[in-house]
Amino acid sequence: MTSGRIIKNFNGYYYVETAEKELVTCKIKGKMKKERFSVVTGDMVEFEKNPDGESMLTAVLPRRNFLERPAMANLDCVVIAFACCDPDFSFLLADKMLAFAERAGIEAVLCLNKTDLVSEEDVEKIAGVYKLAGYRVFAVSTFKGTGLDRLKEYLNGKISAFAGPSGVGKSSMLNALQPGISLQTGHISEKIGRGRHTTRFAQLLPFNGGYLADTPGFGNLLAENIDERELYKYFREFKQFEHNCKFAPCTHTHEPVCGVKQAVQEGKIAASRYQSYLAILDEIKLLKEKSGKR
Template identity: 45%
Template sequence: MTRIEGRIVRGIAGFYYVATEHGIVECRARGKFRKDNVTPLVGDIVEIQMINDSEGYILNILPRKNELIRPPIANVDQAIIVFAIAKPEINRVLLDKMIVLAESNDIEPIICINKVDLKEDREAFDLVTIYQKIGYKAVTTSVVTKDGIKELKSYLKDKVSFFAGPSGVGKSSLINSIQSNIKLKTGEVSEKLLRGRHTTRSVELLSLDFGGYVLDTPGFTALTLDIDIQDLRYYFREFLELQRGCKFSSCLHVNEPDCNIIKAVKEGLIDKNRYLSYLSLLKELKEKEKRRY
C-alpha cells in the first residue's frame, strides 16, 4: 500500500482530513496514538497509508514546530494580530501581550491595525511605524476601502496563519475579504462558541488560492502568559541589544541602578507605551507566581 505525507486540515469525530498532493484523504488514526495518549492535531504533518484513492490511516506524526491548546492546532507559522483603530479602541497592553504569546510559542507575530477608514488622522500609521522600527511586520487595513488587503495577502502567502485579537475588530471580515469563497460568520457568536472548555465545533485550516492556509477560528482564546518572569524581557525585541549594557545581568528594568532600558525610555529610544506594557505584563507574571505559592 502507498505511503504519503500530508497536513491535517480538519479533524472531527475521530476522522482526520489530510491535504496531500493527491487531494484530501479521509483518515483514521492508528490505535497506537490512543495507547500512547497522543492526539493528532489540525496542522500536523503526518505520514499516511492509503487504503484507496480517498481513504487512509495515519501512521506517524512528524515532529511539531509548535502546538497551541486553544485553538488546538500545530505547526503554525504566524499570527495576524488584529486591532481596530476605533470601535473598539486599541488596548496597547493587550496588543503587546499577544505579541509575547506568539513569540513564546515560536510563532511570528504580524500586527494588523484594521478599520483605518474610521479615522482620518495619522494614529494608525504612527502605531504601525513603531512596530516596524522594532522589526515586526505591520500593516494598516480596511475592509471598506480595501486599504492594505494586498499587502496582508502577501504576508499570508505559503504560510499557515491564524487571526487573533479582541472581539469586534473585524477578524472574520478581513479573512472574508482576502478570498471571496471563504465565508466566515462575522460578529461575536463564533468567538463565544469557542470560550467553553468543551465544544464539538471542529477546527479547520482553509486553503488559500494563492498558497498557504488560514485557520477558520480566532486564536488565543486563552490569554494566559506561561513564561518565566526572567524571560519576559527577551520577548521585547527592542530590549535585546540595549539590555546587555545594564549593570546587572539579571536586571528586570524596573528600578535597578544603571539600567540601560530605563535610560533608553527616557531618551526616547524605546517607545514609552511599549515599556509600560512590559511593566504591566511583568506585574501580571509576579502576581501569578504569588498565587502559585
C-alpha cells in the same frame, strides 16, 4: 502509510490534506489518545487509510514550531489581527500575543483593521509603536478595501494564521483577501444570534500557494507557561539596549542602571511596550502564587 497536513480538527475528527490535495477524514488511535498526544491544525501526520471504514492517524511528525494560542503547528507567520476601534485596540493583549509568537519562534506581523473608523493619526499612534519595535504593520480596511494588496503580497506562499480578539474582522479580512475563501472548504463559522457569525475552530484555507488560517477569537489571554526570567527575550526591541544594563541578566525593573529603562525614557522603546512587559511580569508572578497555593 500516507502522510499529510491537518487542515482542520473538529469534533474528534482530523481533516488531513495529502500532497495530492486529497482530503481524508481521520480519527485518532486509542493508544495515541491515551498518551494524550497533542494533534493540532497545521500538524504533519501519518495515517492509515481505510476505504471501508474510518481512517486512522498513526503518528505526528516532528514540528517546525508550535504556537500555544491559538494552538497550531508549522506556521510561517502569525498575523496578529486587531481593529483600530470597535473593539478598542488593546496594547497589552497585542503585546502578549507577540510574546507568544516570539517564544514559539514564529514571525509575527500586526494587522490593524477598521482604519475607516478612525483618523490617520490614530492609526499611526498604534502602528508607530510596533514599527518602532521592529514589526511589520499592515493597516487595512475591509470596508474600503484599502491596504489589502500589500498584505496579500506578504502572505503569498506562506502558511499564516490570523489570530486576534473576537469581532476585529478576521473572517472579513480573509474574505477580502480572497473572495469566497470561507466557502471554498465549506462553512467555517456558525451563526450566533442576530445573524452574527463567529469562528469556532482553526482551519487552514488554501491561499496563493500557501494557506491562511482563520482561528476563533478570544477575549483574554493568560500569560501561562511563560518563565518570568525569559519574558524580556520576547520583547524583541529590548535586546539592542541591554548592553547598557549594569547587571546581566537584568530584569529591567528595579535595577538602577538599566539600558531598557533608559531607552523608554528617551522614547526609543514605546512606553506602552514597557508597561505591557511589567504587567505581564506581574501576571506571571500572580499565576505562580496561585498555583503554589493549590
